[in-house]
Amino acid sequence: MNQQTLALHAGYEKDSQGTMVVPIYQTTAYEFENTGHAADLFALKETGNIYTRLNNPTTDVFEKRFTAMEGGTAALATASGMAAIFYAFANAAEAGDNVVCAGQLYGGTLTQTAHTLKRFGIEARFFDVHKPEEIESLVDDNTKVIFFETLTNPSIDVADIEAITAIANRHGIVTVVDNTVATPVICQPFRHGVDVVVHSASKYTTGQGLAIGGIMVEREGLVEKLKDNPRYRQFNEPDESYHGLVYVQMPQAPYTLRARLALLRDLGAVVSPFNSWLFIQGLETLPIRMPVHSQNAQKIAEFLAGHPRVCKVNYPGLPDNPNHAMAMKYFKEGMCSGLLSFELEDFETAKRVVDRVKLFSLVVNIGDSKSIITHPASTTHQQLNEAEMRACGVHPGLIRLSIGLESAEDLIADLQQALEG
Numbered sequence: 063m064n065q066q067t068l069a070l071h072a073g074y075e076k077d078s079q080g081t082m083v084v085p086i087y088q089t090t091a092y093e094f095e096n097t098g099h100a101a102d103l104f105a106l107k108e109t110g111n112i113y114t115r116l117n118n119p120t121t122d123v124f125e126k127r128f129t130a131m132e133g134g135t136a137a138l139a140t141a142s143g144m145a146a147i148f149y150a151f152a153n154a155a156e157a158g159d160n161v162v163c164a165g166q167l168y169g170g171t172l173t174q175t176a177h178t179l180k181r182f183g184i185e186a187r188f189f190d191v192h193k194p195e196e197i198e199s200l201v202d203d204n205t206k207v208i209f210f211e212t213l214t215n216p217s218i219d220v221a222d223i224e225a226i227t228a229i230a231n232r233h234g235i236v237t238v239v240d241n242t243v244a245t246p247v248i249c250q251p252f253r254h255g256v257d258v259v260v261h262s263a264s265k266y267t268t269g270q271g272l273a274i275g276g277i278m279v280e281r282e283g284l285v286e287k288l289k290d291n292p293r294y295r296q297f298n299e300p301d302e303s304y305h306g307l308v309y310v311q312m313p314q315a316p317y318t319l320r321a322r323l324a325l326l327r328d329l330g331a332v333v334s335p336f337n338s339w340l341f342i343q344g345l346e347t348l349p350i351r352m353p354v355h356s357q358n359a360q361k362i363a364e365f366l367a368g369h370p371r372v373c374k375v376n377y378p379g380l381p382d383n384p385n386h387a388m389a390m391k392y393f394k395e396g397m398c399s400g401l402l403s404f405e406l407e408d409f410e411t412a413k414r415v416v417d418r419v420k421l422f423s424l425v426v427n428i429g430d431s432k433s434i435i436t437h438p439a440s441t442t443h444q445q446l447n448e449a450e451m452r453a454c455g456v457h458p459g460l461i462r463l464s465i466g467l468e469s470a471e472d473l474i475a476d477l478q479q480a481l482e483g
């Protein structure tokens with residue numbers, strides 16, 4: 063089925079009431095039929111609802127629908143994108159291990175990997191997303207994950223997905239990709255060999271800046287990579303915390319199953335059923351919205367590229383952009399999403415322009431239907447030192463725009479008055 067159809071129907075069977083809208087199952091727990099039924103559910107002999115920290119029927123629809131749109135096999139929704147990313151790492155890596163990440167990352171992911179994972183004894187090693195060959199010298203027997211973003215935020219680079227997954231596959235290492243900015247409408251990483259896709263659902267999924275959430279999606283057949291792979295003992299040996307369950311021997315997708323049973327159970331960053339419901343509403347229009355975000359961003363990038371006060375524009379849709387060829391290879395119908403950035407001379411000039419725009423809101427978010435402007439050096443990337451900032455492509459005069467669904471003409475007029483005023 064086509065993605066637009068899946069966006070409206072996948073994962074939902076109408077109940078006896080014939081409810082058109084997926085109901086919000088706002089409940090903490092579920093009644094068992096008897097003690098035998100309860101025991102079977104806990105032993106995974108039967109699938110069913112136990113407690114909303116582990117599963118919820120509304121969240122289940124969100125997970126199934128997102129899985130269908132990514133072309134994966136199973137998914138785990140979480141309370142935020144950061145939680146989905148942490149679970150994707152923590153599922154494979156533990157103290158003494160390392161993860162190899164592209165340096166061009168979302169600010170929160172950079173602090174999580176460089177600082178927080180380090181405190182858990184997991185070392186993060188960084189490669190330049192434009193030089194996948196650097197991965198070879200960084201991986202060793204303790205490397206558990208190779209992580210990168212398909213379309214990077216905020217540096218707007220496009221990863222050579224197949225070059226990275228080829229190296230990962232040679233070493234039998236799990237690849238995790240953050241597909242938040244591209245969305246499954248523009249890019250489907252599983253088609254290019256990626257094992258696990260993570261998203262912040264807070265962005266284009268809700269589409270209207272309505273709620274925080276995240277999701278981790280697993281590809282079909284990942285079990286083959288994990289089975290008998292010495293890197294992934296925890297999937298091959300009995301889990302003592304779950305009465306000796308061996309994940310690769312279960313019929314369910316193992317990466318998602320372990321993240322649910324071991325991580326969500328014990329760490330608890332569960333999404334609320336109401337937020338899952340909001341994400342379901344968002345997904346219904348995602349395939350309609352992404353082309354408009356992309357067309358608007360293209361027009362604005364072209365305007366900025368021709369403006370004398372702008373030093374540089376980063377948008378893969380521009381033919382002279384160094385990421386253009388990768389975008390044309392991996393992105394559907396030339397769509398490049400709504401995120402773009404441009405550089406003004408310095409920190410102060412950038413601040414002045416940000417303070418002068420009227421239609422754009424100064425907000426640290428992306429993927430809203432309303433256009434957003436941010437100055438990473440004074441906000442999202444403020445906590446990073448200068449070397450870290452440079453490593454993720456943040457110049458002091460860099461302004462990031464998340465182009466919404468307004469008329470491109472009005473957005474251009476606003477930018478023009480801010481640049482020239």
Ligand SMILES: *Cc1c(COP(=O)(O)O)cnc(C)c1O
Binds near residue numbers: 143265274
């Ligand atoms: C926002 C974002 C995240 C973090 O997601 P939250 O839902 O805010 O926790 C991760 N990756 C990317 C690319 C993002 O834009």
